[in-house]
Amino acid sequence: MAKLTTRAEDYSKWYNELVVKADLAENSGVRGCMVIKPYGYAIWEKMRDEMDRKFKETGHVNAYFPLFVPKSLFEAEEKNAEGFAKECAVVTHYRLKNDPDNPGKLIVDPNAKLEEELIVRPTSEAIIWSTYKNWIQSYRDLPILINQWANVVRWEMRTRLFLRTAEFLWQEGHTAHATRQEAIEESEQMLDVYADFAENFMAIPVVRGIKTPSERFAGADETYCIEALMQDGKALQAGTSHFLGQNFAKAFDVKFTNKEGKIEYAWATSWGTSTRLMGALIMTHSDDHGLVLPPSLAPIQVVIVPIFKGEEQLEQISKVALDIQAKLKAKGISVKFDNDTQNKPGWKFAEYELKGVPVRMAIGPKDLENGTVEIARRDNLTKEVQPIDNVDTYIEELLKTIQQDVFNKAKTYRDTHVTKVDTYEEFKKVLEEKGGFISAHWDGTDEEEEQIKNETKATIRCIPLDNEMEEGVSLITGKPSKQRVLFAKAY
Amino acid sequence: MAKLTTRAEDYSKWYNELVVKADLAENSGVRGCMVIKPYGYAIWEKMRDEMDRKFKETGHVNAYFPLFVPKSLFEAEEKNAEGFAKECAVVTHYRLKNDPDNPGKLIVDPNAKLEEELIVRPTSEAIIWSTYKNWIQSYRDLPILINQWANVVRWEMRTRLFLRTAEFLWQEGHTAHATRQEAIEESEQMLDVYADFAENFMAIPVVRGIKTPSERFAGADETYCIEALMQDGKALQAGTSHFLGQNFAKAFDVKFTNKEGKIEYAWATSWGTSTRLMGALIMTHSDDHGLVLPPSLAPIQVVIVPIFKGEEQLEQISKVALDIQAKLKAKGISVKFDNDTQNKPGWKFAEYELKGVPVRMAIGPKDLENGTVEIARRDNLTKEVQPIDNVDTYIEELLKTIQQDVFNKAKTYRDTHVTKVDTYEEFKKVLEEKGGFISAHWDGTDEEEEQIKNETKATIRCIPLDNEMEEGVSLITGKPSKQRVLFAKAY
Numbered sequence: 001m002a003k004l005t006t007r008a009e010d011y012s013k014w015y016n017e018l019v020v021k022a023d024l025a026e027n028s029g030v031r032g033c034m035v036i037k038p039y040g041y042a043i044w045e046k047m048r049d050e051m052d053r054k055f056k057e058t059g060h061v062n063a064y065f066p067l068f069v070p071k072s073l074f075e076a077e078e079k080n081a082e083g084f085a086k087e088c089a090v091v092t093h094y095r096l097k098n099d100p101d102n103p104g105k106l107i108v109d110p111n112a113k114l115e116e117e118l119i120v121r122p123t124s125e126a127i128i129w130s131t132y133k134n135w136i137q138s139y140r141d142l143p144i145l146i147n148q149w150a151n152v153v154r155w156e157m158r159t160r161l162f163l164r165t166a167e168f169l170w171q172e173g174h175t176a177h178a179t180r181q182e183a184i185e186e187s188e189q190m191l192d193v194y195a196d197f198a199e200n201f202m203a204i205p206v207v208r209g210i211k212t213p214s215e216r217f218a219g220a221d222e223t224y225c226i227e228a229l230m231q232d233g234k235a236l237q238a239g240t241s242h243f244l245g246q247n248f249a250k251a252f253d254v255k256f257t258n259k260e261g262k263i264e265y266a267w268a269t270s271w272g273t274s275t276r277l278m279g280a281l282i283m284t285h286s287d288d289h290g291l292v293l294p295p296s297l298a299p300i301q302v303v304i305v306p307i308f309k310g311e312e313q314l315e316q317i318s319k320v321a322l323d324i325q326a327k328l329k330a331k332g333i334s335v336k337f338d339n340d341t342q343n344k345p346g347w348k349f350a351e352y353e354l355k356g357v358p359v360r361m362a363i364g365p366k367d368l369e370n371g372t373v374e375i376a377r378r379d380n381l382t383k384e385v386q387p388i389d390n391v392d393t394y395i396e397e398l399l400k401t402i403q404q405d406v407f408n409k410a411k412t413y414r415d416t417h418v419t420k421v422d423t424y425e426e427f428k429k430v431l432e433e434k435g436g437f438i439s440a441h442w443d444g445t446d447e448e449e450e451q452i453k454n455e456t457k458a459t460i461r462c463i464p465l466d467n468e469m470e471e472g473v474s475l476i477t478g479k480p481s482k483q484r485v486l487f488a489k490a491y
Numbered sequence: 492m493a494k495l496t497t498r499a500e501d502y503s504k505w506y507n508e509l510v511v512k513a514d515l516a517e518n519s520g521v522r523g524c525m526v527i528k529p530y531g532y533a534i535w536e537k538m539r540d541e542m543d544r545k546f547k548e549t550g551h552v553n554a555y556f557p558l559f560v561p562k563s564l565f566e567a568e569e570k571n572a573e574g575f576a577k578e579c580a581v582v583t584h585y586r587l588k589n590d591p592d593n594p595g596k597l598i599v600d601p602n603a604k605l606e607e608e609l610i611v612r613p614t615s616e617a618i619i620w621s622t623y624k625n626w627i628q629s630y631r632d633l634p635i636l637i638n639q640w641a642n643v644v645r646w647e648m649r650t651r652l653f654l655r656t657a658e659f660l661w662q663e664g665h666t667a668h669a670t671r672q673e674a675i676e677e678s679e680q681m682l683d684v685y686a687d688f689a690e691n692f693m694a695i696p697v698v699r700g701i702k703t704p705s706e707r708f709a710g711a712d713e714t715y716c717i718e719a720l721m722q723d724g725k726a727l728q729a730g731t732s733h734f735l736g737q738n739f740a741k742a743f744d745v746k747f748t749n750k751e752g753k754i755e756y757a758w759a760t761s762w763g764t765s766t767r768l769m770g771a772l773i774m775t776h777s778d779d780h781g782l783v784l785p786p787s788l789a790p791i792q793v794v795i796v797p798i799f800k801g802e803e804q805l806e807q808i809s810k811v812a813l814d815i816q817a818k819l820k821a822k823g824i825s826v827k828f829d830n831d832t833q834n835k836p837g838w839k840f841a842e843y844e845l846k847g848v849p850v851r852m853a854i855g856p857k858d859l860e861n862g863t864v865e866i867a868r869r870d871n872l873t874k875e876v877q878p879i880d881n882v883d884t885y886i887e888e889l890l891k892t893i894q895q896d897v898f899n900k901a902k903t904y905r906d907t908h909v910t911k912v913d914t915y916e917e918f919k920k921v922l923e924e925k926g927g928f929i930s931a932h933w934d935g936t937d938e939e940e941e942q943i944k945n946e947t948k949a950t951i952r953c954i955p956l957d958n959e960m961e962e963g964v965s966l967i968t969g970k971p972s973k974q975r976v977l978f979a980k981a982y
Contacts, residue, residue, distance in 0.1 A: 029564055029621050030609065033557035038637060041554045063532045066524035067611075067642055067658050068580075071587070073520055075597045085587040089559075090599050091611065092583045094646040096562070096576040106566045108581050108608055117599055118521065120558075120582065120611070130520050146529060151558055151642065155585040167558050 004354075006288040011232040015283060019161045022291045022354050024278065032159040032166030036275065039355065042299035044169070044275060048149065050201050050296075051171060051273065054193050060145045060173060065127050067151075068118035073126045077251035080125055083218020087155040089120040089166075120153040125219060125270055128174045129248040136176060136266055138257050143186070144176040152274075162279035163236075163491050170274035176266045178258060180245075183267035184222075187243040190271040191224040194239035202277065203294035203407035204228050204284045205414045206238055207437070207486060209462025214446050217270075221245035227461045227486065229414045230283040233435020235461045235488035238280050241271035279491065284410050285379075291356025292379050294406045295399040302328055302335045302395060303357045305348050307364035314339065317363050320388065324361070324373075327392035333399065353378060358402050359395060379406050420484065424475040427487070431458055437488050441481035443474035451476060458487045495845075497779040502723040506774060510652045513782045513845050515769065523650040523657030527766065530846065533790035535660070535766060539640065541692050541787075542662060542764065545684050551636045551664060556618050558642075559609035564617045568742035571616055574709020578646040580611040580657075611644040616710060616761055619665045620739040627667060627757055629748045634677070635667040643765075653770035654727075654982050661765035667757045669749060671736075674758035675713075678734040681762040682715040685730035693768065694785035694898035695719050695775045696905045697729055698928070698977060700953025705937050708761075712736035718952045718977070720905045721774040724926020726952045726979035729771050732762035770982065775901050776870075782847025783870050785897045786890040793819060793826045793886060794848045796839050798855035805830065808854050811879065815852070815864075818883035824890065844869060849893050850886060870897050911975065915943075915966040918978070922949055928979050932972035934965035942967060949978045 004021065005013045019025055024040030036044065052062070068091065075081040095112030099105040121127065128146075135141060153167050173190060177183040191208055198204045206226035216223040220242035228238045249255070249265035258264055285292040295301050304325060306317040321337050328335045336357075338348055345362065352360055362374040373391055376383045379402050386394055417436025421427045430438055442448060442460065452475065453459050467483045474481050495512065496504045510516055515531030518524075527535065543553070559582060566572040586603030590596040612618065619637075626632060644658045664681060668674040682699055689695045697717035707714040711733035719729045740746070740756035749755055776783040786792050795816060797808040812828050819826045827848075829839055836853065843851055853865040864882055867874045870893050877885055908927025912918045921929055933939060933951060943966065944950050958974045965972050 026625075028557045029618065030557040030559045030561055033559060035557070035622055036555040038552035038554045042552065045553065061529035061533065062536065063529045064527040064535075064660065066519045066521040066526070067644065068521045068524060070521055071597060074587075075595070078595060081587075081597060085589075085597055088585065088587050089582045089609070090584040090587065091580045092599065093581040094579065096565075096572075096579050096581065096610070098576075104566070104569060106562060106572060106576055108583065118580070119587070127520065131526055134517075153558065169555065 004288055004290065007231060014288070015279075016161065018282060018286060018290060022356065024282070025161045027161065030166075032156055034161050034165050034167075036169070039299065040278065043281070043293070043297050044278060046297050046299070047202070047277060048171070051193075051197055052147075052149075054197060055147050055171075055173065058189060058193060060147045060175075062148065063146045064148055064150070065124055065131065067121055069121050069124075069127045071117045071119060073130045074119045076126060076130070077219050077248055079247070080123075080219030084122040084154070088122060089153045089155055091118040091120065121150070122152055122154045123270075123272075124148065124150070124152075124172055124174065125244070125248050125268075126252075129252040129254060129268070132176055132266070133252050133254045136254055136256050139178045139259050141256065142176055142178040142266065143182065145173075145186075146175065147171055147173040160279075162275055162282070165275075168275045170272050173269070173271040175269045176249075176254070177269070178256065178267070180267050183245075183269050184243050187222070187224055187241045187269040187271065190241040190269070191226065191239075194241065194271070194273060195226050198226055198228065198238055198277075199407065201294075201296050202281055202284075203296075203403060203410060204238065204280055205407065205411040207462060208465045209486065210465065211240075211462060212446075212449060212460045212485070214449055215460065217242045219244060219247050220270075221247065224465075225462050227437075227488075228280050228284060229417055229436060229488070230280070230491065231413065232283070233417060233489070235437065235490040236276075236280045236283070237461070237490065238277060239271070239273040242269060244268035244270060285406055286356070289350075289381070290354030292406065293356035293358060295358045295403050298356065298358050299334065300336045300352075300355070300357050301333050301399060302359045302361060303348075303352045304335065304337045304361045304363065305345055305352075306337075306339060307345050307362055313365055314341070316368060317365075320368065321363055324388070324391060328395060331392060331396050333396065349376075359398060361391075361395075377402060379409070418486070422472065427452075427458075427475055428456055431456055431487075431489065435489065437461065437486045439484040439486055441472035441474045441483075442485045443477045443479035443481060445477075448474060448476050452487065456489075458489050461486045461488050461490060495779055495781065498722060505779070506770075507652065509773060509777060509781060513847065515773070516652045518652065521657075523647055525652050525656050525658075527660070530790065531769065534772070534784070534788050535769060537788050537790070538693070538768060539662070542684075542688055543638075543640075545688060546638050546662075546664065549680060549684060551638045551666075553639065554637045555639055555641070556615055556622065558612055560612050560615075560618045562608045562610060564621050565610045567617060567621070568710050568739050570738070571614075571710030575613040575645070579613060580644045580646055582609040582611065612641070613643055613645045614761075614763070615639065615641070615643075615663055615665065616735070616739050616759075617743075620743040620745060620759070623667055623757070624743050624745045627745055627747050630669045630750050632747065633667055633669040633757065634673065636664075636677075637666065638662055638664045651770075653766055653773070656766075659766045661763050664760070664762040666760045667740075667745070668760070669747070669758070671758050674736075674760050675734050678713070678715055678732045678760040678762065681760070682717065682730075682732040685732065685762070685764060686717050689717055689719065689729055689771075690898065692785075692787050693772055693775075694787075694894060694901060695729065695771055696898065696902040698953060698955050699957070700955045700977065702731075702953060703940060703951045703976070705940055706951065708733045710735060710738050712738065715956075716953050718928075718979075719771050719775060720908055720927060720979070721771070721982065722904065723774070724908060724980070726928065726977075726981040727767075727771045727774070728952070728981065729768060730762070730764040733760060735759035735761060776897055777847065780841075780872070781845030783897065784847035784849060786849045786894050789847065789849050790825065791827045791843075791846070791848045792824050792890060793850045793852060794839075794843045795826065795828045795852045795854065796836055796843075797828075797830060798836050798853055804856055805832070807859060808856075811859065812854055815879070815882060819886060822883060822887050824887065840867075850889060852882075852886075868893060870900070909977070913963065918943075918949075918966055919947055922947055922978075922980065926980065928952065928977045930975040930977055932963035932965045932974075933976045934968045934970035934972060936968075939965060939967050943978070947980075949980050952977045952979050952981060
């Protein structure tokens with residue numbers, strides 16, 4: 001197996017190679033669209049199931065709305081339409097026919113042109129709020145707390161596996177509320193759900209914050225986000241939750257009679273995370289040997305590799321291995337016993353390192369004599385010998401330790417890559433030499449934000465929710481500012 | 492709540508009303524596409540989870556392939572392309588722009604025309620086999636046992652909720668094998684998985700059979716199917732499993748080196764079930780009061796309705812109800828305690844009947860005195876009084892009984908609606924007066940099948956797999972035949 005390009009050599013190349021070599025995903029025959037391979041999909045399924053559980057726990061239900069948005073609905077909320085118009089896949093025809101000039105080939109049938117074009121959903125506010133119009137008459141019909149797992153399409157010119165693809169999988173929550181306050185609380189609650197999921201399940205530390213107006217979702221009054229930091233010092237937006245005000249209710253005329261008997265427009269939120277999280281997962285934890293997965297997300301948590309010569313030894317080791325496997329499975333731990341005889345242990349070690357299996361257990365003839373096994377941790381690459389007795393309990397605890405250690409490592413990296421700067425010179429220097437989040441004052445205008453972006457490629461990732469107030473002056477214009485914001489180059 | 496149209500009055504109207512009133516689905520603002528509402532989606536989720544479990548149990552893994560199929564890939568397998576060309580949604584552009592003549596409106600940007608049109612997948616053989624080409628070199632790469640949960644689009648002119656919609660949700664398995672025999676065994680295995688799922692989870696009795704050549708999936712060498720019978724005597728194809736031979740391997744040049752070192756084309760299967768199963772579920776079990784759900788599929792299995800006057804009574808009943816609820820939940824049974832004070836018990840009874848909640852428990856002040864509860868079964872509308880002590884155990888057993896009874900009832904209906912006929916006159920009479928499956932001889936030609944279809948609207952649903960051989964003569968041409976086939980009008 002050819003070695004991975006190292007992160008130090010070429011971080012971007014390392015990422016692309018890793019995604020493909022670890023069998024997570026690959027480019028497809030369709031421009032900008034990926035194939036999510038079984039191993040990658042198994043990780044996504046774990047993420048999906050855990051998020052779904054959290055959504056239901058907070059009172060949400062799933063539903064499914066159409067893939068297509070008629071153009072007239074799409075353009076109803078102007079800012080939203082403007083924000084997505086440039087990256088829309090558009091269905092114009094509904095039939096193919098035989099090409100009279102090329103037997104065996106097909107052409108679009110010009111007689112099957114749609115009266116109204118259909119947009120392949122880049123996001124579903126329009127189709128959903130045009131539906132909610134019929135569902136909402138009274139405050140008794142509220143709140144509506146719906147989530148959808150779906151595919152969406154945003155025509156991207158420069159795509160990268162998981163991080164930016166023309167089609168991606170995601171969940172989008174769309175809720176309707178009777179009051180402004182309730183809608184704001186919902187968007188904040190879902191941000192907390194995302195942050196909790198990212199930190200405690202994906203082991204990715206995140207900053208909770210608010211986007212500046214220029215970085216807001218098209219059609220939102222406020223966008224909340226969680227921002228993670230990758231190992232190359234670039235930030236990645238890992239989830240967003242939007243307070244949409246009454247913008248979509250007004251665009252689609254969704255009114256209700258409130259408790260006081262007055263007619264008003266409904267209040268909205270939407271919130272989403274996508275397969276982009278796979279990119280965050282990979283780039284937060286992995287190393288030059290391959291994937292590092294927190295145990296909660298690993299399709300295989302423990303692999304047992306027998307070290308043997310000849311069938312008799314394999315048979316003896318298998319007995320012990322199968323017993324350990326059964327005990328671990330009884331604890332809900334997923335275990336693979338790799339008794340394949342074609343590949344050597346060394347090959348297997350490399351393969352499971354590449355795939356990010358958190359714990360590898362090797363059992364050889366000496367181990368049988370001594371009543372021990374060798375346990376290797378993927379995250380820190382340490383090895384140790386442990387007694388076979390109660391090794392299942394030991395591993396159960398070890399997986400918890402690994403989950404925590406993986407998070408701690410990422411958090412230490414993140415915490416040591418937040419740099420306070422007070423001058424633009426310093427800003428550029430830190431951005432160039434160290435990367436990471438840069439905490440600096442900003443004058444609150446689109447202009448300064450834009451200038452910094454144009455000159456440095458750094459954007460304001462967010463205004464952290466737990467920000468301390470601090471008097472200061474902004475980087476370029478020197479205007480007074482009351483708090484620092486987080487800048488970074490970003491994916 | 493206005494009553495449902497009865498089945499006897501107008502079966503089709505009954506179905507449409509029921510789907511909407513029971514909050515399962517509704518038509519959307521997009522022609523032919525439906526909105527699957529939360530209650531309907533919760534049922535679909537249960538079906539999906541159980542099927543997914545069965546697929547994994549039989550060694551399959553999930554993956555995800557692109558929504559779009561470039562035209563050149565779509566047309567590669569000619570029969571498949573021909574079969575779906577007439578119902579394809581086609582993406583031709585990737586951008587909208589402001590309409591210069593109508594401020595606030597958008598038009599398709601003529602400068603953003605795709606070089607090659609993209610077909611929204613009506614099924615994924617083409618995109619998947621063009622991918623498998625890169626995955627398969629040696630017999631060691633086989634079998635590939637992949638399933639995908641996805642949305643697909645087939646442009647239908649006459650649509651009906653769940654039964655026939657332009658977009659629907661489904662799963663599609665796509666497997667690749669080293670030998671013809673293994674691929675045939677896979678397609679037969681998956682038919683068995685579907686039949687087991689339909690009968691033991693959905694409580695829908697099905698006939699396992701083979702489609703005639705004219706009813707085969709476009710591109711298949713053999714199509715296996717499960718056929719169910721609805722209460723109006725029409726059949727519904729509930730799942731299909733296709734042996735695709737080497738057709739797609741040849742179209743996409745997927746070759747491998749076999750164990751003997753020779754190059755050959757891979758063998759394929761595909762198999763699918765869809766949200767159409769929701770239609771089968773509704774039409775198999777439901778009655779004039781609303782949905783009837785087998786307990787395995789019911790989002791709420793038990794509802795507890797308090798019968799009370801005043802807050803004090805409600806409080807006393809609540810104590811008992813919450814205790815029962817907790818005990819049932821501990822047994823993995825989903826329970827709703829409906830302590831809403833706005834709606835009267837009678838309204839609630841009708842509502843939960845409409846929604847198909849299998850067991851309703853009513854608790855009133857008399858019950859508290861007597862230490863009893865009233866238990867009503869949704870499936871047969873019977874009521875009984877039971878002691879509160881151990882009522883959780885009683886209900887656990889009752890749910891199993893209901894699951895079995897719902898199946899038995901459907902099976903009795905089905906079994907009494909399979910009629911053997913030996914003349915075309917009798918065939919038409921039975922079809923007209925009784926409906927159901929008609930078991931008759933056929934001469935094996937497309938022509939006779941076509942004539943019967945044109946004259947009676949009945950099609951050959953399948954040649955049952957467990958068919959007894961029997962000499963006979965066919966309905967129209969009088970040619971000799973060795974076995975009967977099943978005809979029916981179908982959804």
